[in-house]
Amino acid sequence: MEKENPYRQSIFNPPGRSGLLGRVFYFAVYRAMLRYLGPLHRPGALYRSVGILILSGMGVLLFIAGTPADFYRVYATDGYDQPSEIYAIGPDGKYMAISEFLPPGETRRVIYLEDQPDGGDPFDLKVVRSFIATEDNNFTRHPGVDPLGIARAMLVNIQAMNVKEGASTITQQVARLRFLSRDRHIIRKMREAFLALLIEMRHSKSEIMEIYLNTVPLGHGTNGIEAAARFYFDKSYRELDWGEAAVLSAMTTSPSTYSPLKKPEQSRRKVGVVLNRLVQNGDITVREAEEQFRSLTEHFYATLNRSPNDSSFQQRLNLHPYATEYVKAQLPSEFRGRVLMRGGLRIYTTINHQHQQAAEEEMIPHLRRETRRRHRSPFTRFEIFEDDLGPAVRMQELIFPMAPIRRRMTRAERDFFLEFEREFQAESELLNYLSGGTNLSKAYEYLRSTGSRIAEEEQTVEGALISLRPESGAITAVIGGSGFEPRNQLIRVDARRQAGSAFKPLVYSSAIENTGRSDSADFVLTAATLIDDSPVLYVNRDLSEYSPENYSRSYEGLIRLRRGLTLSKNAVAVRTYKNVGPDYINHTVEDLLHLSERSRGQRELPREASVALGSFDVSPLEMARAYATFASNGREVHPYVISHITDAHGRILLDNRPELERRERRQILSPGGAEIITSLLMDVVRQGTGRAAGLPGRSVAGKTGTTNRNNNAWFVGYTPELVTALYIGYDNPRSLGAGATGGGLAAPVWGRYMYKALLGEPANPFRFPGSDVVRVEICEQTGMLPGPGCSNTMVELFLPGTQPTEVNAELEGGSSNEPPPVIKRTDDVFAEDDLGF
Structure with a gap:
């Protein structure tokens, strides 16, 4: 009979006086050891015991080190951070990545x-x-x-x-x-x-x-x-x-x-x-x-x-920084921060790569060029000459027997000279003293002493551009300045400033629509209405005088509204607003700008005649949205830039497309009213201040804008396919200089951009389904039906019931039962109170 092991007895048999818990514990441990280790006297039992103890200790330590959150973190995450990407519409119509976030x-x-x-x-x-x-x-x-x-x-x-x-x-x-x-x-x-x-x-x-x-x-x-x-x-x-x-x-x-x-x-x-x-x-x-x-x-x-x-x-992928930052600013809060940087989002936008690239190629160099033009440094004149005429002059030198034209100093020579003067100022002073030569250091000190003036002159000319599709509201391009800087990349896109005469179409379209559709209006405005283009004088409540002038300082007397807008006559716009009145204008203008009901108390359109000249501050997006209403048959437009967002696996997290399809679009202007204002703005481009914005083979409508002291130059226009608002000006209000107008500064770059942006797209005419306009041949001099003495006639557009029905015989010295519609010059000055302000 095998002798009982005393070691086993002493270790695993509890003393007789042990309690129930102790006996159970020792029994459980003993049985477990026997099961996994076998009898301790067998070979290898000791090593197995040590191994079990080590593994048990590691298990306890792992249990201590681990937390329940670790299970969630491992099982809830996809394994690694992925960069979020922004997609734009590529040249082939498919989405292409333009930027990434990390x-x-x-x-x-x-x-x-x-x-x-x-x-x-x-x-x-x-x-x-x-x-x-x-x-x-x-x-x-x-x-x-x-x-x-x-x-x-x-x-x-x-x-x-x-x-x-x-x-x-x-x-x-x-x-x-x-x-x-x-x-x-x-x-x-x-x-x-x-x-x-x-x-x-x-x-x-x-x-x-x-x-x-x-x-x-x-x-x-x-x-x-x-x-x-x-x-x-x-x-x-x-x-x-x-x-x-x-x-x-x-x-x-x-x-x-x-x-x-x-x-x-x-x-x-x-x-x-x-x-x-x-x-x-x-x-x-x-x-x-x-x-x-x-x-x-x-x-x-x-x-x-x-x-x-x-x-x-x-x-890092960032093809279009301005577009990227604009999209980032429009993201809902739940897709920003860590989710944007590490969540692998796929953000599909309405940005069009061709449009954005065209905007960057035209707008940014144009702004930098205008900055150089406005510097008064003597070097700048040679730089502009080189940029403008350098290649042409060299070609002429090769073709014609002419003496070479030499510039006084190249840009590289200028940079070397200034850097040399900075680095060796002390040495040059000593050299000049010993040689008796011209003291270049004194000239340098003079330049440095006038640094404040030079710094002021070296403020950069900035601007903004935004484009959208008039039918859908899809934003396709956005530019916010002459060069991308993280501090101010979007400030100019969102900033509001006076739009000058680019605001006039909002006033004219509202007045034509509301007086032509109203049974109670005392005066009906049409594109053929004669308006007195002559100086006007206001006396304000504080007895100060306000006399807005035409930009050209010339006046033509009685002219039709169409010609007044084509030539951007300020006196015509002011008299129109004064005679029609804010009750028939302001509300519709606010709808065109889409001022929400909540913000109308803060941004209510003033009831003063200067509104007709663009004194109300607006952003480029607001102006683009208003003009898009003209292009989309009078219906309101809801701009957007984010189409939908998915995760890295293609699961849709946000989809704006169904909501955009369901959203109702209010009819702000009637189709007829939209067609009339578009016809007027097409004349601005064909024969008015916006000729530089014309696009061969395309229907273009738009309006220039120049603010007081030439601080801002605007052009806002559209084709049936695209609406673009563009302005140029300093960040701090300051004159761009004489001759810096919307027609001369903004319209040319608008035209070049639109040509590139629309390259490859079919050219369509403007269409206005449901328009009820009446086309009537009128006399250009009177705006009435042509009589025997009328030398020039044209076809004009009218809302139903507003067209002329009588021949005006004033040109023949006769009489007529119906005088021409005319806003005449008042003999007395009028105060703001006369308008009911």
């Missing part, structure tokens, strides 16, 4: 390992094999934590008495990159291991490798192998050879220490280590490794043709 200092190009062109195994890629050899040889075999790797690292570090080798698997690195900091302490390492186990349960090996290769930092602001491959070698990660792949994988432990740009020697040594590991793993032969290392070493600087201070931030 946290500051990062650049990333997302790759998908499973999407290989040849359908091959992604683990056969050279760059993947290189990272596995460098970081985790057992990646495909361990469950997230590599016990053998930990033991090996411990032995190496103990022998070296230093941390020479890490034991983190690629999965653990993913856990650290995604969820943890880089601090080195035991709790963080335990959480890293715990998260690695969860990640292995959540993702496949291919997915884990994809996450790693998309997030690993590789120096100079690059995150992920695609961004790094593009930055260092200007090729895709699939195209890397073994040596190039080794350069990238060598940087994982410390991108700054092993940067091939900043520390090429350290990088080369580490590349040799990586190639050696690839040989040990059987991925390449010794000969291949030697050839790769030799080739990389011989052409190291040629292959990596970059400055050590270069950053991948310069490679």
Whole structure:
């Protein structure tokens, strides 16, 4: 009979005086030990006991290190941060990416390992094999934590008495990159291991490798192998050879220490280590490794043709900065901040790449050019001459027998002279003193003493442009200045300023619509109404005088409204507003500008005649929206720029398209009223102040605008396909100079932009379905039906019931039963109170 083991008795049999809980506990532990270890006297039981204790301790520590939130974080996230992208409509009508959003200092190009062109195994890629050899040889075999790797690292570090080798698997690195900091302490390492186990349960090996290769930092602001491959070698990660792949994988432990740009020697040594590991793993032969290392070493600087201070931030996708920032400003709050920077959003917009590119090509150089024109520096005249006439003059010198025309100083010579004077001012003073020459330093001091005046003159000419489709309201292009700056990229797009005569069509269209459709109006305004174009004088309540003048300072007497708008006569606009009255004008103008009911109390249109001359501050978008109403048959337009938003997997998060299709569009003007104002504005472009905005073969309507003292120059116009509002002016109110008008400054760039933007689109005529206008031949002199003495006639457009029905015989010295409709000059000055203000 076997003798009972006293060790077992003393350890696992509780004393007789033990309580029930103690007896149960000891019995449970004893039975568990017997089940998993067997009798303790058997061989290997002690080692198994130690192993169980270690694993149990690790389990307890992992339980302490882990948190319930870790389960949610691992299972609720997609694995890695993805850049959000903004898409515009490309030349082929399909969406194209124009910009991306990433946290500051990062650049990333997302790759998908499973999407290989040849359908091959992604683990056969050279760059993947290189990272596995460098970081985790057992990646495909361990469950997230590599016990053998930990033991090996411990032995190496103990022998070296230093941390020479890490034991983190690629999965653990993913856990650290995604969820943890880089601090080195035991709790963080335990959480890293715990998260690695969860990640292995959540993702496949291919997915884990994809996450790693998309997030690993590789120096100079690059995150992920695609961004790094593009930055260092200007090729895709699939195209890397073994040596190039080794350069990238060598940087994982410390991108700054092993940067091939900043520390090429350290990088080369580490590349040799990586190639050696690839040989040990059987991925390449010794000969291949030697050839790769030799080739990389011989052409190291040629292959990596970059400055050590270069950053991948310069490679971020941002084709159209103004459009990008405008879209960003329109995003709902739930799609901003971290979600925008890391959420992989796909933001599909109405921005048209062709329109935006045309706007940048025309608007920005035009503004910079106008800035140079207005500088009074003597150098500027030569720069403008060179820009304008330099090529033509050189061509003439070659063709005709003429003496060469020499400029006094080129831009490069000017820059060199000023820089030389700044750097060697003291030396030049001494040289001038010794030689008795001209003291250039005194001239330099004079220039510096007048710095405040020069600084004022060097304020840049700025401006804004915005385009939209009149039928849908889709915004297709936006520009906010002469050069993109993060501080003020949108201030000019949103800023309100006086629009000058570009505001007149809003007043005229409202007056024609409301008096022509009203049974109670005392006076009916038509495009043929005669209005007295002569000086007008106001006496304000404070007894001060206000006398708006025509820009040309010339007056024509009685002229038709159509001609008054074509030539932008201020006296005609003021008398129209005075005689029709704000009751028939203001409300419709507010609807055209879409002033909401909530804001009308704050931005109510003043009841004063200066409104007719554009004294009310408006933004470019508000003006574009008002003119779009003219182009869209009198219906209101709802501008928008975001079509829909999806996540990285294509799931729709926001879709504005159904709402836009369902949204009702109020009829602000009748189709007939819209057709009449469009006809008037077409004359402005054909034969008036807007001739520079004409587009060959296209129907164009628009109006120039010039504010007091030439502070702002506007042109707002449209074709059947596109509406564009554009203004030019200084940020701080200041005159652009004599001759800086809407027709001379804004209309030309508007025309060039629209020509490029609409290139390739069919040219359509204006159409106004449902228009009830009546076309009547009238006498140009009187606006009435032509009589025997009428020398010139034309066809005019009228709302039903407002057309003339009688012949006016004043030209023949006879009489008529119906006098011509006329707004005459008043003999007495009138105060604002006379208008009911």
